[in-house]
Amino acid sequence: MKITDVKTYNLRYPLVEPFANSRGWTNARTAVVVEIRTDAGITGWGEGVSVPSASAVEAHLIGQSPFETERIWEAMRGDIGALSGIDIALWDIMGKALDMPIYQLLGGAFQLKIPAYASGLFKKDKPDITQALMDEAKGYVEAGFPAVKMKIGFGEAYDVENVAAVRRAIGDDTLFAVDANCGYDVGTAIDVGQKLLDYDLFWYEEPITSDDVAGYREIRHALKVRIAGGEMLKGRWAFRDLLQERGLDIVQPDLSIAGGFTECRKIAAMASANYVRVLPHMWGGSIRLAATLHWQATLPDAPQALNPIPSLLEFDMTENRLRTALAQQPIKCR
Structure with missing residues (x-):
């Protein structure tokens, strides 16, 4: 062929x-x-x-x-x-x-059902953004999502007020992650992060730029919360120091950015060798979503225990017809 x-x-x-x-x-x-x-x-x-x-x-x-x-x-x-x-x-x-199926070509699925977290809660031009975020978050919980992720990085006042409001809306039993999209420097990331610890965060994602390995180590040592990141990194070399220096608790390669299945298998192996959990990033169209599901199914739990960190699929809840209408049979959560 x-x-x-x-x-x-x-x-x-x-x-x-x-x-x-x-x-x-x-x-x-x-x-x-x-x-x-x-x-x-x-x-x-x-x-x-x-x-x-x-x-x-x-x-x-x-x-x-x-x-x-x-x-x-x-x-x-x-x-x-x-x-x-x-x-x-x-x-x-x-x-x-x-x-x-590709998951079999990659070595087989460790799980055929993957819990999904609702990835949304962006800032929007709303008269009352706090109430809008609370309503959105509550809707995800009512839909059955066990976890949600919210965008932060807009300044201490915004972050603290709205993280507190969303936590109230989703209750104590829902896993809650926040994502700053590299919006802070190290000092600000630590300062804001300390104020957010009261809200039982499951992870704190990309507080600073992706390639600041020393900065990630400093933040990780300063805060009692899992630090996640790596969605924009390309190729195994970009991940090497961040993993070997233990700058992250959770690494989030994106199949459509980091190098496809061929390269992401190597990144996952490198993460495993450094005892870092892999939870792929997914923020794209229907093809990327399908591919991510196949790859994520092949990632074993880490650590292999009765109650490991759950393998959560990032399910983008924002408006995007390239995800919801491009495929003849769009992938949906149940």
Whole structure:
């Protein structure tokens, strides 16, 4: 089997209601979809975050076997954001050719049911943002989600007031994570984090920029809460020091950013060797969601105990028809 054609689709969905994280406002959702065709009539689909160059596609994909994922990965690693979508599509082809789900190609599923957390609670242009956040959070709990994640990083006053309000809305039994999207420096992250400890946080995500290894270690040692991050890192090298220096309790590679299945398997192995739990990041379209489910099913609990840290799937609850309408049968939580 040989690759005969590669097409990319740079998709954009304008939001009806914009929302913000600590870095800025989002007015549209985007996805780079990759379609790879073969001479066997099998087509693979992937989702990345950038468009591969025509020269790279011609040199390293056309005429090649889709089963040679390692060799193709090394040849194209100059643009990991584009390579991520290509790699996912190659694994899709292999699964279809062998009539096997990707989780089996990756070694088998440790779990066929994965608890999901509702990922939302962004800042919006509302007359009463606190009440809006409380209503949204309460809706997630009523829908059955065992955990929710909220956006912070907007300043101490906003963060403390609204984290307290959301905790009241969801009650004491719901797991509660917060995500600052790299919005703070080390000192501010520690100061705000200490004020948020009263609200029983399950983890504190990306308080500072992803590559500040020393800063993450400082925050982790200063706060009695799990520190998570790594969603924007690309390739195993970007994760190496953060894992080996134990800057994180939970690492969150994104399949469509970090390098697809081929690379994320290596990142997960490196995390395991350093006793760091892997809970993948997922904030994209329907292809990325399906791929993430397959990969996450293959990740064992860590530590392997009767009551490990639960394997929580990030289920994006924001408006995004690239996730809810692009697939003929969109993935839904039950």
